[in-house]
Amino acid sequence: MDRPAPREAILQLFHSRGREFVSGAELSALLGVSRTAVWKQIGALRELGYAIEAVPSRGYRLLTTPDTLIAAELQAGLETRVIGREIVFLTSTDSTNLRAVELAEQGAADGTVVIAEEQTQGKGRLGRRWASPPGVNLYLSVLLRPPILPWDAPQLTFLSAVAVARAIAAEPGLQPEVKWPNDLLLGGRKVAGLLSEMRSETEGIHHVVLGVGVNLNMTAGQFPAELRYPATSLRLETGHPVSRRDFARRLLRHLDRLYAEYLETGFEPVRRAWEGFFHLAGREVEVDCQQRLLRGTVIGIAEDGALLLRDAAGHCERILAGDVRPVKGGE
Ligand code: BTN
Numbered sequence: 001m002d003r004p005a006p007r008e009a010i011l012q013l014f015h016s017r018g019r020e021f022v023s024g025a026e027l028s029a030l031l032g033v034s035r036t037a038v039w040k041q042i043g044a045l046r047e048l049g050y051a052i053e054a055v056p057s058r059g060y061r062l063l064t065t066p067d068t069l070i071a072a073e074l075q076a077g078l079e080t081r082v083i084g085r086e087i088v089f090l091t092s093t094d095s096t097n098l099r100a101v102e103l104a105e106q107g108a109a110d111g112t113v114v115i116a117e118e119q120t121q122g123k124g125r126l127g128r129r130w131a132s133p134p135g136v137n138l139y140l141s142v143l144l145r146p147p148i149l150p151w152d153a154p155q156l157t158f159l160s161a162v163a164v165a166r167a168i169a170a171e172p173g174l175q176p177e178v179k180w181p182n183d184l185l186l187g188g189r190k191v192a193g194l195l196s197e198m199r200s201e202t203e204g205i206h207h208v209v210l211g212v213g214v215n216l217n218m219t220a221g222q223f224p225a226e227l228r229y230p231a232t233s234l235r236l237e238t239g240h241p242v243s244r245r246d247f248a249r250r251l252l253r254h255l256d257r258l259y260a261e262y263l264e265t266g267f268e269p270v271r272r273a274w275e276g277f278f279h280l281a282g283r284e285v286e287v288d289c290q291q292r293l294l295r296g297t298v299i300g301i302a303e304d305g306a307l308l309l310r311d312a313a314g315h316c317e318r319i320l321a322g323d324v325r326p327v328k329g330g331e
Contacts, residue, residue, distance in 0.1 A: 006031045006041050011072035014052075014062040023059035067243050069115050069138075074248055080256035082111035083142060090114065092134070094121040097197055097211040100141035104199070104207035110145040111259075113252065122213065125182070125195055131224050136217040137233070138248055142210045142255060146263060150200035153208050154305035155267045157182050157196045158274045160210045163254035164192050165277040168214075170250055171238055178277040180307050180324050184214075189232035191215050212251070216242045267303055275300055280326060285309070289322040298324075 009030055013022055027038045042052055042060060049066030065073060071087035078084055086109055093099050096114040098121075103112060116139050119132035132139050144156060161178050168176040168184065168191065177185045184192035195211035215233035223231050234242045262270055275281060280298045287294045287309065294317060296309035306318040 006033070006037075007045065008070065008072045010038075010041055010045065011062075011070060012075075014060075015072065015076040017061070019061060021055065021059040021061045025059075027060070065245075067245050069117065069244055069248060071115075073245055074113075074115070074252070078249055078252060080111075080252055082259060083256040084111060084113045084252045085109065086112040088112065088114045090116040092116065092118045092120060095119050095123050095211075096139050096141040097123055097195060097209050100143045100209040100211075101197060101199075101207075104143050104145075104209065108143055110143070111256075112143040113140055114143075115140040115248065123195055123211070124193060124213075129224075130193060130195075130213050131218075131222075132213065133218070133222055136219075136222065136244075138212070138214040138216055138244055138251070140212050140248065140251075142212070144208045144210065144259070146205060146208065146259075148205060150198065150202070150205055151304060152267070153196070153198045153200070153205060154181075155262070155270060155303075156208055156210060157194055158267075158301070158305055159258050159262055159270045160194050160196070160212060160255065162270060162273045162277065163251055163258055164194070164212060164214060166254045167247060167251040168192070168234065171234060171242065174234070174237060176277060177279050178274060180278065180280070180301065181305060181321070183229075186232050186234075186237045189230045191232050191234065191237070214247070214251075216244055216247055271301060271303075280324065284327045285324050286327055287319055287322040287324050289319065294319065294322070295327065 010027060013030060024035050024038055028035050046052055048068060051063040053061050053063055069089055071089045074087055093116045096116050096119065100114045118134035119139050122130035122132035122139060124130040161182055164184050165176045165178055168174050174186060179185050182194040183190050192214040197209045199206040215231060217235040218233040258270060281300055284297050294309060296311040296317060299308035299310055302308055302318060306320050309317040309319060311317055
């Protein structure tokens, strides 16, 4: 692994020392730069909102940290086994999914996370744009190299949906719902979206990139006017701002646990957990599959993530893509 950037190295050292002072000499030795250069880095961190105390002859210590997504911040106390061992933080990028694919092709490890303050071309499903203004939300992509067969890869989208739902449910008062195949809703409004991309050959997967966008602190006026579905954010639902850093750490921990469990025992625990957030099982729905409109009772999801529907004649339909909505007045 490359030597961390000076800013990351300083923050890592501060975090490892807790409330203790770190001397200027130690910092300049760590970074391999002069004491003046250290001072400049401290100044830059203060500009980002870090409160750093400086005491002559003792050195520096970190008092408070702002809500940044800098890798050293996310990694402090993260304790995940695979997810986030390597975190790449970008102030601005076109799309974290594109960056993660690029890193995958350069050989980046299983569990590498790319996270950005803003995306200039955030990608949504079906070629749509994902609104990604700076400083308010979470935009991240996780690179995975699971030893599974390509046709099982959609299971990982369900795994990420469960991780996001659990991270949201940790906020008091919030009860997220999953909307098949990969949206997350609060009170019927979209709060998060998932976009998985894969490169594979018949015999195996090169990599899967799980893209996760969560509306954390977006205010009503920040949503694009031409939204396809009604949208919301955690802030709008709870009435208070949510720490992006705490949310991101929580999400990475859930992903890590679920990924380990999945590799050990397979899809079944993920499927069950996903169905726990899916409130349409047993309900009558309509599914708009572009070419045709289906109607039936939801049974659940299959091993490959297909939606299982029982139609009026009692036949089981497997649906691979479509837009599901409950039928008003249906059971
Ligand atoms: C959707 O619901 O349409 C999927 C939205 C996925 C958005 C995330 S944000 C992080 C990652 N990078 C992207 O460009 N897209 C995904």
